[in-house]
Amino acid sequence: MDAYYASPSSSFYDNAISRRFYEQKLRYLRFEPYPNDGLVTFGASGTAMCDRQLVLKNAQGVKPEKSDDLPFRGRQRRQGTAIVDYVQLDLVHMRKRLGADAKFTMAVRDNSEWDFEDAAQQRVIFEYPNPETGEFVSFAITAKPDGKFHYAPDGSRVIFEYKTKASGLRAMNGKIDFKGAQDDHIRQVTAEALVFGIDEALIVYESTQKPAWFDDAQSTSVTKGQKTWEDGQPRPDLRACYVKITDEMKAALLSDLARQAALVYEQRAGGDLPEVTAESTGKCGFCAFTDHCRKTLTADNLAKLQRIDSAMATSQMAGKAEHRNVIKYLAEVTASATE
Structure with missing residues (x-):
């Protein structure tokens, strides 16, 4: 991605590629409900909900609350969505712009569509024992990743998730240096690994704060905590975290989802809300x-x-x-x- 954005050609899109990209997006501008099979369906990005939120979300008659929010939050959500859209458009140009240097490229499905978001969406049913009772529980996981990459050196597939951060360059880098990818994002790609059978993932973080156009390390008008350059280099605004999804990670997630699904079924039968x-x-x-x-x-x-x-x-x-x-x-x- 750095090689792509450093190139002057990244400022120009190939019309044929762009048209194919937007036509694919348009084909999926529709609403498709989950099958009416009564199963709790976990979205891959929603596998970190607390027990109570999950039960409320899946309980009949309980509607999500809608209220006014702080305006900047709406703009921030819109900004995050827009960034992912243009990054996907850039990614499908990688092979065109970088040639053999593009090690990661967006995978293509058998129907010639790029393998991301709605085109890639899949819902899979699982049966797994509830760790608290030992009884098997049925539930579903649905996933539509930001992309699936084809990795040129060995021909493997890699799950791709893109996250934007508005906390600033220093905060984003400090957090990733300390503990790597967020736990809920690791749960997300683990759920996607269960759905797609792909056990490697890249979670890429982009800071919406960018370094100053020129080195600001010696600028007296910029406080130490706000400097965006260090040792003659801009602080990274893009960080990639590699995740190898293990059988233990999958088993732990399935066990937790089975426990949560059981709570939903109990509440539907008249049980109490979780504490x-x-x-x-x-x-x-x-x-x-x-x-x-x-x-x-x-x-x-x-x-x-x-x-x-x-x-x-x-x-x-x-x-x-x-x-x-x-x-x-x-x-x-x-x-x-x-x-």
Whole structure:
């Protein structure tokens, strides 16, 4: 990708390739519901939901909440979508622009379509034992990756996922240097490996903040924490994380999804909602059922969270992210109760 974007020719698209790309996109501008087979269907990108969110999402009569958001968030979501679109268009030009130097190219399906997104989408049914009961549970996983690559040196296939980051160059690089790809993104490509039978993946991160056009390391008008160059080089705005998906990773994910699917089936049969846990409060930021979750919190669950808050406040967890998430959730429960 660096070789492509460094080339002057990257500023120009081949009309025939572009037309083929957009015609493929147009063919899939339609809505196709999942088969009405009653099975819980996990989207590959949604395999990191908390138990409660998953049950609410799959429970009849519970609709996702829609409310106004901060305007910049809407623009950020739109920006992320647009970036992935143009990156895919660039990727299908790689062979044209780089020739034999293009080691990774977008795979092509038997029908001559590029193997990405809706053209690649597949839904597979699994049966796996619930780790808590030992009983086999049926569920489905659906996946439509940002791409499947053909790797020229050995002819293998590689799953491709592209993620944008608005946290800034330093934050993105620091996080990747510390722990690599995000856990939920690794779960996503693991789910895709189960669907497609491809056990290698590249998760590529792009920072929407770009380095200054010229070296700013010596600029006195830029504070140290905001400098985007170091040692005469721009800080990377693109980072690729390689993931080898193992049988153990697949088994762990299937086991967890079987447990969650069982919770959904139990709730459909009249069971209770799963409890809110301290860990699950870290996933509330992108949940579409927050109001319903807070308003259906039981008194026992509330008391348990309050005890956890008190214990964290007097431990080494005080003030850390996990503790702040619990505090925030409890404050929102209180605010919801007074509305």
